[in-house]
Amino acid sequence: MSGASAADVRSILSLPPSGPQSNPSHPPPPLKKAGSGRKPEGISRELYALIGPTVPSLLQSSKPRLKQKPNLGGGSRRVKWEHRNFKNPARKDSLQLQHWAKADDPEDDYVFAKYNVESNIYTYSQDEYNRLLEDSEWTKEETDYLFNIVREYDLRWFVIHDRYEFSGGPERSLEDLKDRYYSVCRKLVRSRPWPGDEASKSQLLNSLQFDKEREVTRKKYLTSLASRTPAQIAEEEALFIEIKRLEQTERRFKKDREELLRTLAGVESGLEGVFVDDDGPMGVSESKKKKKHGGDWESASAASNVISLGTPVPKKGQQSTKASVPSPEEDILHCIHRTSALVPNNLPATKNAHTPVYLRSAKIPVPKPAGLAPKVTAALAELGINHQRLVMPTKENCEKLESLLDAAAALVDLKRAVDRVEQEIKTSRERMDKSKSTSASVAGDAPETPMDLDQDETGTERDAEGEKEDESVRAQSVVSTRSTRGRKSSRRSMSISSVDTSTPVATRATKRMKK
Amino acid sequence: MAERVRQRGISICRPIVYGNTATVLTQEERNTLSSPDHTHRWTVAVRSAASAPDSDIVGGADDLSYFIKRVTFKLHETYPNPTRNMDKPPFEVTETGWGEFDIHIRITFVPESGEKAISFYHHLKLHPWTVTTEPEIPPLEEALKMGPVHSWQYDEIVFNDPFQSFLQTLLAHPPTPLPKTKRKPVPFHAANPGSLEASKGGVPEFTAAMEKEEAERLENAKQAVIAETDKWRNILIEKEKELEKLKRQLEL
Numbered sequence: 001m002s003g004a005s006a007a008d009v010r011s012i013l014s015l016p017p018s019g020p021q022s023n024p025s026h027p028p029p030p031l032k033k034a035g036s037g038r039k040p041e042g043i044s045r046e047l048y049a050l051i052g053p054t055v056p057s058l059l060q061s062s063k064p065r066l067k068q069k070p071n072l073g074g075g076s077r078r079v080k081w082e083h084r085n086f087k088n089p090a091r092k093d094s095l096q097l098q099h100w101a102k103a104d105d106p107e108d109d110y111v112f113a114k115y116n117v118e119s120n121i122y123t124y125s126q127d128e129y130n131r132l133l134e135d136s137e138w139t140k141e142e143t144d145y146l147f148n149i150v151r152e153y154d155l156r157w158f159v160i161h162d163r164y165e166f167s168g169g170p171e172r173s174l175e176d177l178k179d180r181y182y183s184v185c186r187k188l189v190r191s192r193p194w195p196g197d198e199a200s201k202s203q204l205l206n207s208l209q210f211d212k213e214r215e216v217t218r219k220k221y222l223t224s225l226a227s228r229t230p231a232q233i234a235e236e237e238a239l240f241i242e243i244k245r246l247e248q249t250e251r252r253f254k255k256d257r258e259e260l261l262r263t264l265a266g267v268e269s270g271l272e273g274v275f276v277d278d279d280g281p282m283g284v285s286e287s288k289k290k291k292k293h294g295g296d297w298e299s300a301s302a303a304s305n306v307i308s309l310g311t312p313v314p315k316k317g318q319q320s321t322k323a324s325v326p327s328p329e330e331d332i333l334h335c336i337h338r339t340s341a342l343v344p345n346n347l348p349a350t351k352n353a354h355t356p357v358y359l360r361s362a363k364i365p366v367p368k369p370a371g372l373a374p375k376v377t378a379a380l381a382e383l384g385i386n387h388q389r390l391v392m393p394t395k396e397n398c399e400k401l402e403s404l405l406d407a408a409a410a411l412v413d414l415k416r417a418v419d420r421v422e423q424e425i426k427t428s429r430e431r432m433d434k435s436k437s438t439s440a441s442v443a444g445d446a447p448e449t450p451m452d453l454d455q456d457e458t459g460t461e462r463d464a465e466g467e468k469e470d471e472s473v474r475a476q477s478v479v480s481t482r483s484t485r486g487r488k489s490s491r492r493s494m495s496i497s498s499v500d501t502s503t504p505v506a507t508r509a510t511k512r513m514k515k
Numbered sequence: 516m517a518e519r520v521r522q523r524g525i526s527i528c529r530p531i532v533y534g535n536t537a538t539v540l541t542q543e544e545r546n547t548l549s550s551p552d553h554t555h556r557w558t559v560a561v562r563s564a565a566s567a568p569d570s571d572i573v574g575g576a577d578d579l580s581y582f583i584k585r586v587t588f589k590l591h592e593t594y595p596n597p598t599r600n601m602d603k604p605p606f607e608v609t610e611t612g613w614g615e616f617d618i619h620i621r622i623t624f625v626p627e628s629g630e631k632a633i634s635f636y637h638h639l640k641l642h643p644w645t646v647t648t649e650p651e652i653p654p655l656e657e658a659l660k661m662g663p664v665h666s667w668q669y670d671e672i673v674f675n676d677p678f679q680s681f682l683q684t685l686l687a688h689p690p691t692p693l694p695k696t697k698r699k700p701v702p703f704h705a706a707n708p709g710s711l712e713a714s715k716g717g718v719p720e721f722t723a724a725m726e727k728e729e730a731e732r733l734e735n736a737k738q739a740v741i742a743e744t745d746k747w748r749n750i751l752i753e754k755e756k757e758l759e760k761l762k763r764q765l766e767l
Binding site: 123124125126127192193194195333334335336337338354355356357358359360361362363379380383384385386389390391392393394395396397400401403404407408410411414415417418421422424425428429431432435 | 521524525526527528529530624628630631633635668669670671672673674675676685686689690692702704705706707708709710721725726729730732733734736737738739740741743744747748749750751752754755757758761762764765
């Protein structure tokens with residue numbers, strides 16, 4: 001290995017091989033004709049390759065091309081441009097801007113409109129929040145706020161973090177925000193029925209992956225890396241060189257020792273010793289060592305006919321699997337489905353663990369929450385699907401049916417939630433109408449009970465207290481009509497206390513916070 | 516004892532079809548019967564799913580006796596010795612009759628399998644298929660012209676963690692794969708009313724295309740459901756916002 005030949009240089013630079021014999025499509029260079037193909041006596045092959053006629057001209061491929069002159073129309077035809085109104089679909093208002101366009105261009109949509117990509121920000125319902133997204137660190141309000149601000153700033157996290165200001169919430173780091181956002185998205189994707197295949201789902205989930213700990217550590221590392229002093233950098237480099245040096249000496253030492261042992265004690269006894277304390281300062285990876293060991297051992301035992309003391313671990317696994325793992329094509333031919341290769345083969349076959357033979361169609365799933373079953377059946381019947389029988393109940397189709405059933409159940413569930421919310425809206429509306437009329441009458445009315453009177457008279461403290469209680473009642477039962485009284489009285493006390501301008505809002509707020 | 520070891524982590528299945536074929540009897544044929552009120556001759560059978568080339572029956576390309584020891588058909592009690600045991604192929608019973616009823620089918624497996632028998636029902640179908648599920652029985656003369664009635668159900672028998680010896684037996688008999696494309700009429704199935712037209716005109720055959728077609732049907736339905744779900748979710752979120760607003764107004 002004295003020097004690199006022209007071919008070596010070419011292969012390093014991954015250029016096409018030169019020379020007429022290797023590249024027939026390329027015409028042989030004229031130089032070749034003039035000079036003789038044979039190398040003169042007394043010059044080594046490598047040297048000749050560098051100075052001889054087949055010298056690779058590295059310039060050949062990287063020759064700078066002259067820039068193409070832009071075709072300015074060539075004066076052949078004059079193009080008419082006109083100043084024209086256009087509408088940017090990204091603007092929701094009726095802003096009119098103008099731009100220059102070729103007169104013969106059709107009046108198309110705004111060409112840059114396609115770059116206005118809106119990121120798909122997830123939304124969630126109250127029910128989904130309650131079921132999946134509860135978090136002790138985050139309130140629903142703050143999560144809503146986060147999602148709104150994420151939508152507003154289009155996932156630009158630094159901007160989001162900069163503008164993030166949720167009153168009453170704790171200080172949030174950028175990682176906190178990202179962690180919350182991505183974890184919510186992941187949970188939503190996981191829980192909702194997925195239209196595509198599993199691969200695209202896991203791909204999406206991967207893109208929503210966020211490891212807060214790692215991100216924090218990464219940033220910490222980067223900070224520490226950036227804030228090293230020159231002395232520290234120098235020390236690090238010195239240490240690195242030291243390690244390299246140590247490694248080298250270790251390797252040399254090892255080689256020497258191996259040779260020595262080989263000559264002194266023969267092959268078998270030598271090998272064991274050599275590899276047992278084979279630990280460089282950087283540490284050779286465990287698997288590599290084993291492999292090397294196994295390989296050497298094999299060749300050694302083959303050479304000297306020593307009875308092997310036991311097959312290496314990886315080989316054993318290979319043998320046992322080899323017997324039972326034919327190619328996937330064969331599996332399809334024999335209709336084999338491998339449930340899990342991890343189940344150990346040598347476990348005793350217990351009766352409990354065994355699933356007896358069954359007809360595939362017997363495992364056709366039923367709609368899960370039994371209460372939803374009739375509605376799910378009806379929804380599927382609308383789509384022309386009979387969920388109880390399949391024409392071809394193969395494994396794939398049964399799985400497809402199952403996911404369809406899950407999706408349908410989710411849909412039915414969702415519709416029910418919509419009904420519920422609609423009902424609540426209705427009752428709220430009614431209540432509002434009612435309270436509108438009552439508040440009008442109550443405003444001028446005298447307090448009904450002495451307690452109410454008492455409350456209002458004893459001043460702001462009590463008033464705030466009473467209202468607080470009312471509020472808690474209301475929070476407990478929003479829909480139930482039982483809370484009507486509480487609401488009424490609160491409204492009344494509000495209307496009266498609002499006259500009392502001395503009620504400082506701030507103290508109320510602090511009071512509430514204390515509770 | 517080595518053979519009684521289960522091969523773990525494997526489920527292996529064998530595709531079968533079960534069902535019946537029925538033909539209307541002519542008057543002359545009926546006269547030769549012991550019970551002249553019988554109007555149909557039918558054959559109920561359990562067979563392998565793929566059809567043999569140029570055969571005039573549904574399925575039956577493979578001999579299933581390597582894993583099926585016996586098939587028991589339990590007919591209506593009005594038949595003489597209604598329990599018919601078939602200990603060797605073909606696993607089928609041919610009878611005459613005048614009415615449809617549920618046939619109880621029981622498949623007993625070979626002893627090496629170590630599996631219990633499985634049983635299921637097949638509704639004996641004598642009258643031609645109609646798009647509506649209501650039984651609409653045409654006059655016999657018309658039914659005679661329409662040709663034999665086929666009612667077959669594809670299914671798969673799934674063995675979990677089979678004994679190694681039994682697995683070897685199964686592996687020695689790979690099932691004939693279903694033909695990729697349609698060569699004969701499609702077997703009609705009530706779960707797919709759209710296949711009625713395609714089922715006419717001869718002995719039907721099960722194909723892999725049918726499986727694909729059904730997968731697509733399920734897939735389309737799922738897409739529709741998901742689109743609907745998205746729509747409703749947005750409605751829900753809108754409604755919740757509205758409710759939120761109302762509540763806030765109420766609190767003021």
